[in-house]
Amino acid sequence: MDREILRRLELLNQLKLTEAEKEDVLSFFAAREAEHKVLEAIDTANTERMVHVMPIDTVVREDVVVKMFEREDLQAQAPETDEGYWCVPKVME
Amino acid sequence: MYNVKIDCSVAKKVIADDMILTKGVATTAGSKMLEGFMSLFTSEALVRLEEKGYGLVGKAKVGEFGFDLLGETAVNGALTADGVLKLAAAEAVLANEADVALTMDINGSVRRAAAQTGLVSVKPTYGTVSRYGTIPVACSGETVSLMAKNVADVKDALAAVAGHDPKDGTSLPDSMYVTDAATPKRIAVLTDMLANVNADVKAKVDSAVAALKADGIEVVEVTNDKIAAAKVAWNILMSAELCNNVSRYDGVKFGYRTPNFTNLDELYMNSRTEGFGELLKTAILFGSETLSTDNYMKVYDKALRIRRVVVEEFKRLFQEFDAVLMPACSTLEYTVDAVNNDKYMAFNENFYTAPASISGLPAVVAGGVQLVGKAFSEDKLFTLAEKLEKEGK
Numbered sequence: 001m002d003r004e005i006l007r008r009l010e011l012l013n014q015l016k017l018t019e020a021e022k023e024d025v026l027s028f029f030a031a032r033e034a035e036h037k038v039l040e041a042i043d044t045a046n047t048e049r050m051v052h053v054m055p056i057d058t059v060v061r062e063d064v065v066v067k068m069f070e071r072e073d074l075q076a077q078a079p080e081t082d083e084g085y086w087c088v089p090k091v092m093e
Numbered sequence: 094m095y096n097v098k099i100d101c102s103v104a105k106k107v108i109a110d111d112m113i114l115t116k117g118v119a120t121t122a123g124s125k126m127l128e129g130f131m132s133l134f135t136s137e138a139l140v141r142l143e144e145k146g147y148g149l150v151g152k153a154k155v156g157e158f159g160f161d162l163l164g165e166t167a168v169n170g171a172l173t174a175d176g177v178l179k180l181a182a183a184e185a186v187l188a189n190e191a192d193v194a195l196t197m198d199i200n201g202s203v204r205r206a207a208a209q210t211g212l213v214s215v216k217p218t219y220g221t222v223s224r225y226g227t228i229p230v231a232c233s234g235e236t237v238s239l240m241a242k243n244v245a246d247v248k249d250a251l252a253a254v255a256g257h258d259p260k261d262g263t264s265l266p267d268s269m270y271v272t273d274a275a276t277p278k279r280i281a282v283l284t285d286m287l288a289n290v291n292a293d294v295k296a297k298v299d300s301a302v303a304a305l306k307a308d309g310i311e312v313v314e315v316t317n318d319k320i321a322a323a324k325v326a327w328n329i330l331m332s333a334e335l336c337n338n339v340s341r342y343d344g345v346k347f348g349y350r351t352p353n354f355t356n357l358d359e360l361y362m363n364s365r366t367e368g369f370g371e372l373l374k375t376a377i378l379f380g381s382e383t384l385s386t387d388n389y390m391k392v393y394d395k396a397l398r399i400r401r402v403v404v405e406e407f408k409r410l411f412q413e414f415d416a417v418l419m420p421a422c423s424t425l426e427y428t429v430d431a432v433n434n435d436k437y438m439a440f441n442e443n444f445y446t447a448p449a450s451i452s453g454l455p456a457v458v459a460g461g462v463q464l465v466g467k468a469f470s471e472d473k474l475f476t477l478a479e480k481l482e483k484e485g486k
Binding site: 005009012013016017021024025028032035036038042044053054061069073077079086088090091 | 259265324328336340343346347358361371374377395452453
């Protein structure tokens with residue numbers, strides 16, 4: 001981890017850190033990288049990954065359209081709307 | 094203590110932490126990002142409690158997205174008493190303002206609070222309680238959890254909320270519920286977890302062991318460095334899942350929107366930068382890095398394999414033992430000063446809670462210690478907890 005990677009991560013995640021925060025984050029990453037040695041010491045060459053802790057397959061419900069919410073209710077939480085649309089700044093100059 | 098307080102006159106009262114969605118009552122997740130957010134529906138777990146006669150008395154403060162040690166990152170300030178951190182939901186139960194707390198156990202804060210206050214909590218088997226209507230953070234291990242003053246109240250509340258919910262894709266089908274209520278006879282104490290606890294916590298463990306032995310339970314000390322590695326793997330998985338789950342907060346459809354932008358990129362960037370706290374931003378960046386091309390196999394994939402290792406190790410232990418006893422925290426209080434000096438303490442202190450989180454196993458905290466059992470063995474854990482409760486009276 002270095003400052004250039006951190007800069008790319010900030011951009012990727014749409015976050016902007018202060019200089020002091022960057023120092024803290026770099027020390028956090030260093031601590032995490034150090035503890036990864038605990039994992040490397042455990043042989044997992046013949047161990048399958050476990051994504052789900054319970055043996056459930058992808059759950060598929062009946063393909064029935066159910067109306068859950070009204071558009072007006074959903075948009076009541078929006079910072080800015082206009083005639084049923086969410087407003088964002090212009091994306092083309 | 095409260096983010097929202099509600100007048101409630103019913104006999105059985107529940108307080109929900111602010112990760113639990115409540116229709117008509119704001120849910121903030123302890124974050125500026127969701128200040129004032131009004132959900133369009135109520136979480137399934139709370140609906141089920143209300144159907145059984147519980148009444149909501151309010152929303153308890155939580156740390157940002159329930160991710161921290163004990164609520165220290167809450168946007169409206171941590172709850173403290175005499176310079177010591179307190180979890181709001183636990184304090185409400187202690188103060189008799191609620192009989193039960195309905196909470197999200199994401200990174201162990203609920204279990205830490207129960208252990209430190211002497212309350213009883215249960216983190217049920219993953220998939221037992223619907224997560225529909227909870228704010229997702231670390232979906233592969235987080236569970237709706239319950240906390241109360243005694244085992245009977247926790248059992249009563251768990252019975253109300255448990256069971257299949259078709260609205261939650263990870264809710265287990267009823268056919269999978271094979272409860273194990275056999276009388277417990279042998280338990281293991283995981284000594285790897287005792288090396289760095291302070292004298293108060295060690296005394297709690299010793300006291301619990303003595304109480305169980307006095308009640309005829311055989312107690313055997315075991316060591317297992319693979320289970321002890323769960324923390325490192327959970328930090329990776331939890332952060333990666335957090336990174337994905339909070340990507341939805343961009344200031345467009347709901348949540349905080351910065352007033353400082355001139356284009357779409359600035360809207361995204363400034364909304365997220367101003368809306369999230371430092372611990373959360375750090376974890377997002379860490380999670381993102383574990384999922385990068387360079388690290389995916391080395392770090393994230395490895396953590397998924399370690400999860401299986403931990404599950405297999407527990408399975409091996411449960412062939413011999415009815416439960417594994419371990420602490421839920423290293424100390425019985427976290428001072429504000431200590432947390433200010435180590436703001437990433439939650440990533441180390443979860444050493445004690447990560448094994449049950451990463452493996453989806455049930456964990457009951459009682460008498461200041463944590464009992465982890467095999468899937469669906471909550472009743473067995475409650476039997477052990479009742480023995481500790483009896484001894485404590």
